Amino acid sequence: MVRKGKSYDTKKIITQVKNTDLVEQKHHQIVQAACKLFSEKGYHKTSLRDISRESGINLSYIYKYISKKDDILYLFYQYISKKLTSFSDKSDDPEFENPVEELKSFIRGVFEGIRSIKGEALTMYTECRHLEKDSLRIVLAEESKTVQLIEVLIRRGIDQGYFHVQDSFMAANIISYMIPFYPLRGWNFRDQYSFEQIVELTTDFILNSLNVKEEHK
Amino acid sequence: MVRKGKSYDTKKIITQVKNTDLVEQKHHQIVQAACKLFSEKGYHKTSLRDISRESGINLSYIYKYISKKDDILYLFYQYISKKLTSFSDKSDDPEFENPVEELKSFIRGVFEGIRSIKGEALTMYTECRHLEKDSLRIVLAEESKTVQLIEVLIRRGIDQGYFHVQDSFMAANIISYMIPFYPLRGWNFRDQYSFEQIVELTTDFILNSLNVKEEHK
Amino acid sequence: MVRKGKSYDTKKIITQVKNTDLVEQKHHQIVQAACKLFSEKGYHKTSLRDISRESGINLSYIYKYISKKDDILYLFYQYISKKLTSFSDKSDDPEFENPVEELKSFIRGVFEGIRSIKGEALTMYTECRHLEKDSLRIVLAEESKTVQLIEVLIRRGIDQGYFHVQDSFMAANIISYMIPFYPLRGWNFRDQYSFEQIVELTTDFILNSLNVKEEHK
Amino acid sequence: MVRKGKSYDTKKIITQVKNTDLVEQKHHQIVQAACKLFSEKGYHKTSLRDISRESGINLSYIYKYISKKDDILYLFYQYISKKLTSFSDKSDDPEFENPVEELKSFIRGVFEGIRSIKGEALTMYTECRHLEKDSLRIVLAEESKTVQLIEVLIRRGIDQGYFHVQDSFMAANIISYMIPFYPLRGWNFRDQYSFEQIVELTTDFILNSLNVKEEHK
DNA sequence: CATGAATGAGCTTTCATTCAT
DNA sequence: AATGAATGAAAGCTCATTCAT
Numbered sequence A, B, C, D: 001m002v003r004k005g006k007s008y009d010t011k012k013i014i015t016q017v018k019n020t021d022l023v024e025q026k027h028h029q030i031v032q033a034a035c036k037l038f039s040e041k042g043y044h045k046t047s048l049r050d051i052s053r054e055s056g057i058n059l060s061y062i063y064k065y066i067s068k069k070d071d072i073l074y075l076f077y078q079y080i081s082k083k084l085t086s087f088s089d090k091s092d093d094p095e096f097e098n099p100v101e102e103l104k105s106f107i108r109g110v111f112e113g114i115r116s117i118k119g120e121a122l123t124m125y126t127e128c129r130h131l132e133k134d135s136l137r138i139v140l141a142e143e144s145k146t147v148q149l150i151e152v153l154i155r156r157g158i159d160q161g162y163f164h165v166q167d168s169f170m171a172a173n174i175i176s177y178m179i180p181f182y183p184l185r186g187w188n189f190r191d192q193y194s195f196e197q198i199v200e201l202t203t204d205f206i207l208n209s210l211n212v213k214e215e216h217k
Numbered sequence E: 001c002a003t004g005a006a007t008g009a010g011c012t013t014t015c016a017t018t019c020a021t
Numbered sequence F: 001a002a003t004g005a006a007t008g009a010a011a012g013c014t015c016a017t018t019c020a021t
Helices: A020-045 A048-055 A069-088 A099-116 A118-130 A133-159 A168-178 A181-188 A195-209 B020-045 B048-055 B069-088 B099-116 B118-130 B133-159 B168-178 B181-188 B195-209 C020-045 C048-055 C069-088 C099-116 C118-130 C133-159 C168-178 C181-188 C195-209 D020-045 D048-055 D069-088 D099-116 D118-130 D133-159 D168-178 D181-188 D195-209
Strands: none
Touching (some): A020 A069, A020 A118, A020 B118, A069 A133, A099 A118, A099 A133, A099 A195, A118 A133, A118 A181, A133 A168, A133 B181, A168 A195, A168 B195, A181 B133, A195 B168, B020 B048, B020 B069, B020 B118, B048 B069, B069 B118, B099 B133, B099 B181, B118 B133, B118 B181, B133 B168, C020 C048, C048 C069, C069 C118, C069 C133, C099 C133, C099 C181, C118 D118, C133 C168, C133 D181, C168 D168, C168 D181, C181 C195, C181 D133, C195 D168, C195 D195, D020 D118, D048 D069, D069 D118, D069 D133, D099 D118, D099 D181, D099 D195, D118 D133, D118 D181, D168 D195
């Protein structure tokens, strides 16, 4: 039951500079600065002057590569989204023994990935409501894709008799919602568990919820 | 294993007016306005002028009851926190048949509660990082209390043989993390499931994860 | 043939301060500054900082009394318009011997008036195209009124046999167009004629154009 | 009484490129763009970027042909001035029956001419005060020439007994001031008169003011 | 001859906050 | 207790202009 088949377009940011390579490079510089600053003080408290200073690009010149501040937030999201997607996209990986293994690998992958960008991830989940309508839709669509990916995996697991759940789509939603658990809730237990333990416990929690038999874990 | 024994102090907001009743009343007015405005446009885009207008309290006069804008964010959190706590605090409820029933009732309670303040809840989870260090610590401590509450419940369930989990504290953390699932992720499925269904499916997911036997559900 | 009977509304400038007297006083201060600065360097080259400095009103505070820079241009026009109207409005004057005398008095009145605000008058005729649509309409309507006033005078003159022209409305337009002749073209002859001479010669020119007989002049 | 014998120098715009033909060609391109843009939004609201885009000349490259933005305004004036002059310069025309006919033809000529460049004409009269001192002097000198031309015509008419005025120079000034009557005041009657009517009525007005006898009109 | 990269200065506007009454 | 007047600082954005190739 894979729902939603919308086309997930990417919004093009209007730049005055045509040279695509350059644009990409500058955008990268800007995003790097944004990552740091947004993580430190959030989107609203980060001024374009801050970004200019941090990125080393002259304030007015930044406007050759974006057309408004909001574009930077979107750029930031694009960048983080891509990273997140790369963590969960294991299409090129070796075949898995079974869906349980695959899910475990998936969870570990995204947890490790998201841990590597902890600050940014927090920012991401925290500032997304300030995206413009357009950008927000695109970002959410991206998230939707992850949910679909998980659902496919779950359905396969169900078909093969490993998972037992009432509703694969809702399960997928919940699991995808678990992804930023570590950066968002870490503060409450980070000093009591190692990262390894957290992954393990969370994975166990999820597998249980999918009614995976003990012997398949 | 109930960890953390910190004293959860409440930060006193420095006011120029001493009459406690009055302070409380004005704070209430301010928070009411804040709730509406923060939900609409977020903390940063809400100006004190907006709050003054919405609350009907003269702009300068507001400063008799707070000392900086951040105080209002904190006030807002205090208010929402209390609401959230009230949803989960069932100490005065009738005895439950068993921990499973109790957990189910708890989940339903908080889901319904949080649904009733959807806008504010979203704001809460989204703007909390902009609290000042002090305020943030207090708010997080409040959250911690909920986790503890859940953990107690889980441990009771384990003792009575209903739940089977490796680590009750982590389980409690995850479950508490699930609380704002509905307002935060609703956008992806709100049009496909009724609220009832969502509660049911989520509950089922959680009970599974706690290895509740089918006959006890 | 008095055409155009539109209602000439005045646009209210949106201020945050309610006290009408104060608003009027501050507006006056602002306009005084604007008069000077606009005359010196025109509307666009005058910054709000300039106006703040010149008027002695704090930059941000100015915005309590206007809502955008354009408002100041409009305020300036209102002010000058009123002055101009006062020059041409001789309704309270003693009865004139005949329309010729009345016209002569009118011309002298506006010439003297406009001369007294020379700098501003120039600015007025020069920057009006930068008014917003709304404001422009109002200002032009004001001008229209002057034309009507003149037309009435001419028609009376025609009826009484003093003037002889094909089209009173067009004549009125031309005469009204002559009003800023002195400030706009003065540069070409100001050093060769006294103000008196200019008034006299222009008046003569106009009376001729209306075919006033030599004995009536 | 032809006064003013100043030498009407043309200000040379300092260009980095020496090739005169090229300079002229580029200047032409620039002016074409300026005409359009100034008419649309005025001098100050037109940026060099706009001009670059409209003219198709690279922004930095424009600076090889001018040295500051003001130069473009001056270029614009030169261009329009030349056009205006061409409208009034009928030296190569067939001989006229008499000065009345000549004046009538002159008026019609400039009215038609100015009508053909209405937008630019309005801009011209509206933005001229923003010219730099130097440029302004030159432009005004150019206008002075027109006045002289008219004065010569009037004096001839006086000598031949067609016109009767006190002061030919002032009359010439007034008539020259009438030239932009149509573009500047058109808004007040353009929908009530045809262009033909306006020319006719204005001409009549002027002839009257010069005391031309009815039989000579 | 022609272009893209880059900059400094400045503009309008908004805001949190304080002062005086 | 309550209000209106007033301010300094900064934000987002645009522009004329220059540099380097």
